[in-house]
Amino acid sequence: MNDRNMDFSPLIIGTMRLGRWGAGLKTQQLERFVNACVEMDLRTFDHADIYGDYTTESDFGQLLKNNSSLRAELQLITKCGIKLLHANRPDHTIKSYDTSREHILMSVENSLRNLQTDYLDVLLIHRPDYLLNPQQVAECFTELRDSGKVRAFGVSNFTPDQFDMLNTCFPLITNQVEISLLTLNPFTDGTLSRCMLNNIRPMAWSPVGGGALFKPSSDPAVQRIKMVGGELCEKYSCDLDQLLYAWLLKHPSGILPVLGTSNIERVRSARRSLDIRLTREDWYVLWSASTGEDVA
Numbered sequence: 550m551n552d553r554n555m556d557f558s559p560l561i562i563g564t565m566r567l568g569r570w571g572a573g574l575k576t577q578q579l580e581r582f583v584n585a586c587v588e589m590d591l592r593t594f595d596h597a598d599i600y601g602d603y604t605t606e607s608d609f610g611q612l613l614k615n616n617s618s619l620r621a622e623l624q625l626i627t628k629c630g631i632k633l634l635h636a637n638r639p640d641h642t643i644k645s646y647d648t649s650r651e652h653i654l655m656s657v658e659n660s661l662r663n664l665q666t667d668y669l670d671v672l673l674i675h676r677p678d679y680l681l682n683p684q685q686v687a688e689c690f691t692e693l694r695d696s697g698k699v700r701a702f703g704v705s706n707f708t709p710d711q712f713d714m715l716n717t718c719f720p721l722i723t724n725q726v727e728i729s730l731l732t733l734n735p736f737t738d739g740t741l742s743r744c745m746l747n748n749i750r751p752m753a754w755s756p757v758g759g760g761a762l763f764k765p766s767s768d769p770a771v772q773r774i775k776m777v778g779g780e781l782c783e784k785y786s787c788d789l790d791q792l793l794y795a796w797l798l799k800h801p802s803g804i805l806p807v808l809g810t811s812n813i814e815r816v817r818s819a820r821r822s823l824d825i826r827l828t829r830e831d832w833y834v835l836w837s838a839s840t841g842e843d844v845a
């Protein structure tokens with residue numbers, strides 16, 4: 550069964566910046582971070598084979614090796630399909646996408662070994678491979694599901710048409726795309742409506758613009774969002790990060806933000822956004838701050 554109603558945490562913990570591509574957390578620091586997330590009942594972790602140049606999954610796997618009961622408390626998402634040029638993959642001759650059966654199966658075996666688990670909760674195709682053959686991918690997903698190695702499948706960064714093409718052959722559980730006040734196109738290009746039509750929840754990567762909304766910037770959109778956001782933070786007695794998450798959470802598609810922070814206090818802060826209820830008007834105040842104009 551591809552469980553389309555999988556019970557994800559309302560905020561997903563992204564791992565991209567926890568290891569070599571960011572904070573470089575050592576095993577004990579990572580353990581404290583993960584345990585604190587679990588204590589907050591945030592149990593869904595988003596990986597990809599490539600994070601940390603193919604090292605972050607194994608950093609995380611060390612925790613599961615040291616604590617065998619932890620695995621059952623977590624949901625592990627990982628991704629495959631991007632081939633990076635790196636010394637850790639000397640056989641790759643060009644950066645490319647690969648959704649062949651051989652590559653998907655090999656990538657899943659690597660992820661299972663690195664994460665020290667015998668199943669993945671969710672496998673996502675990381676980017677829309679231009680050579681993707683939906684029937685062949687569906688057969689491969691079926692094989693992985695029937696073997697018990699992967700419970701559910703989805704895609705990432707797929708256009709609505711690309712989503713439909715694969716979803717017609719195999720029921721997908723999500724489309725993980727970039728969504729934030731700095732990236733509005735999923736609201737207008739059919740990405741979110743397609744998820745709603747299929748009764749699945751989208752996942753939002755870079756939900757606070759990769760941190761851009763907290764840094765000094767000459768970008769007029771960032772400046773407007775910060776100015777208007779500051780006023781709304783006073784109204785809702787919250788911080789800017791909480792307002793940004795609450796803005797995503799208000800959408801009826803049930804957006805699941807994938808947090809990128811490696812600071813546990815910022816995860817705690819994000820958790821409080823679940824209690825903020827923006828009015829429709831304030832949602833549009835932020836929309837218009839981003840676009841620089843009123844809606845038509």
Ligand SMILES: NC(=O)c1ccc[n+]([C@@H]2O[C@H](COP(=O)([O-])OP(=O)(O)OC[C@H]3O[C@@H](n4cnc5c(N)ncnc54)[C@H](OP(=O)(O)O)[C@@H]3O)[C@@H](O)[C@H]2O)c1
Nearest residue numbers: 563564565754755756757758759760763790808809810811
């Ligand atoms: N599917 C895909 O193609 C794809 C692509 C990119 C990412 N992802 C997934 O999405 C996750 C999130 O992406 P992201 O890291 O770009 O998301 P993000 O949460 O928008 O950005 C994270 C960055 O913002 C900073 N930040 C967060 N809250 C802050 C605050 N309150 N004040 C100041 N700085 C703050 C973080 O720094 P600190 O760590 O210092 O807090 C970090 O550098 C990744 O971990 C990964 O799992 C998926």
